[in-house]
Amino acid sequence: MQSPADFAGRRITVAGLGVSGVPAARALAGLGARVTVVNSSDGERERAQAAELEKLGVTVRLGDGDTLPEGTELVVTTPGWKPASPLFAAAGKAGVEVWGDVELAWRLRGPDAADWLAVTGTNGKTTTVRMLASILEAAGLRTAAVGNIGVPLVDVVLGEGQPDGASYDVLAVELSSYQLHWAPSVRAHSAAVLNLAPDHLDWHGSMAAYAADKGRIYEGNTVACVYNAADPATEELVRAADVEEGCRAIGFTLGTPGPSQVGVVEGILVDRAFVENRQQQAQELAEVSDVTPAAPHNIANALAAAALARAFGVAPAAVRDGLRAFHPDAHRIQHVADLGNVRYVDDSKATNTHAAEASLAAYEHIVWIAGGLAKGATFDELVQKSAARLRGVVLIGADRALIREALARHAPDVPVVDLDRTDTGAMSEAVREASRLAEPGDTVLLAPACASMDMFVNYNKRGEAFADAVGELTARDH
Structure with a gap:
């Protein structure tokens, strides 16, 4: 924790604009720092952001993200910049420290700052954080879902809390591996790693480095380190973490929970971690039917959220009420x-x-329906595990051949339609072909296993194209 006065007059470079860079630059300028923002791209959006920051006395250099401004005393980076970037190499050579925007927010917290309940993992972070916030709200606590979810922590920490001016009791914080890499000082009340699978390895350099950055979320936890009992790598991260005396390891499982776990018994989410006699007692928290959608991975998300809430002292009824009130964001296993x-x-x-x-x-x-940008992924294991469920496959996108080859190796009898096109209109043809392959009782599932940017601006636009294509089927049938 640092005094805002510590930043006055300091020459600070912010690496990158965007969702977190603009708030960081704005906040630092407000604290009296001499701020320069460097940004590799120089487009219309970036020029508009630069114009707003320059009104606050911030210097903005567009089109040059490699050169460290002369006299820089601290670099604050946005999450996407790779550790190997020339800017950071120059900072290291000059002995200049590099913080992420999350590290900056953590250090700017006041003496009565809200506790952080933090969540990371390869998948499920946003859903779990939003579930957690819903549970905390059901308990009557002042809270918000913040961080990588799209709400900059710097704004939350320096703001007035809620609209009525009251401060928060606790924050539900989503943290990406990028953010954790640059946040060495963050110490959560309790934290969860939902799962670990290869992702962003081009950024981290290796699976070991990626896992190590995820594991930073457990450092200094005071009450609970929540891990996935079905994913031993998450438990290993708990074992490696340096936590406060008395901090406990709490597992979540889709099976019957053991002591110090939360899990599922006959359609009931139960707690054997935060009860008086966890060797012999279990506390009912909610029913599986209270989770929407009640898919296995989403039940796991709900259990992780429940464990963090219980670590903060939330009553069982609030877990149930919060899960019932929660509705997932669009394009996340959404029934169309x-x-x-x-x-x-x-x-x-x-x-x-x-x-x-x-x-x-x-x-x-x-x-x-699968395909898109593979980002270096391989698909053999995915196809092997899913082959028995596949009625047919429709492939789209730039790297569809990688999935087609995995299907040929591990599911040769499954019909495959390979659409040799990457225009946005391909989704309509994909949905038509999928409807042709489907039989009554089947599910046509858009789960691309790939990024969207070869065909769409983002995954939201891809999902909207799918929904529109389904709508075209409806219109055609009527």
């Missing part, structure tokens, strides 16, 4: 329509193989 006894589901957010595997596991018979 039922046509001819075939269900159409949009999980465009499944941008990697781990997320797609969880989505595919939620349905018995599937016509799978």
Whole structure:
């Protein structure tokens, strides 16, 4: 924790504009720092952001993200900048410290700052954080879902809290591996790592480095380190963490929980971690039917959120009420329509193989729409695990051949339609082909296992294209 006065007059370079860079630059300028923002791109949006910051006395250099401004005493980086960037190499050579925007927010907290309940993982972070915030609200606590979810922590820490001016009791904080890499001082009340699977390895350099950055979320936890009992790598991160005396390891499982775990018994979410006699007692928290959608991976998210809330002292009834009140964001295993006894589901957010595997596991018979930018991923394990569920596959996108080859190796009898096009209109043809392959009782599932940028601006636009294509089917049938 640092005094705002510590920043007055300091020469600070902010690396990057965007969702977190602009608030960081604005906040530092407000504290009296001499701020320069460097940004590699120089487009219309960046020029508009620069114009607003320059009104506050901030210097903005567009089109040059490699050169460290002369006299820089501290660099504050936005999450996307790779550790190997020339700017950071120059900072290291000059002995200049590099913080992320989350580190800056942590150091700017006041003496009565709200506790952080933090969540990371390869998949499920946003859903879990929003579930957690819903549970905390149901308990009557002043809270917000913040961080990588799109709400900059710097704004929250320096703001007035809620609209009525009251401060927060606790924050539900989503942290990405990028943010954790640059946040060595963050110490959460309790934290969860939901799962670990290869992702962003081009940024981190290796799976070991990626896991180590995820594991930073456990450092200094005071009450609970929540891990996935089905993912031993998350428990290993707990074992490696340096936590406060008395901090406990709490597992979540889709099976019957053991002592110090939360889990599921006969359709009931139960707690054997935060009860008086965890060897012999279990506390009912909610029913599986209280979780929407009640897909296995989403129940796991709910259990992780419940464990963090219980670590903060939330009553069981608030867990139930918060889960009932929660509704997931769009494009996350979202039911679009039922046509001819075939269900159409949009999980465009499944941008990697781990997320797609969880989505595919939620349905018995599937016509799978997949493909896009693979980001270096391989698909053999995903296809092997899901082959028995596949009624057919429709492939789109730049790297669809990688999935087609995995299907040929591990599911050779599954019909595959390979659409040799990457225009946005391909989704309409994909949905038409999927509807042709589907039989009554099947699910047509968009779970691409790939990023969207080869065809769409983002996964949201891809999901919207899917929904529009399903709507075209409805219109055609009527």
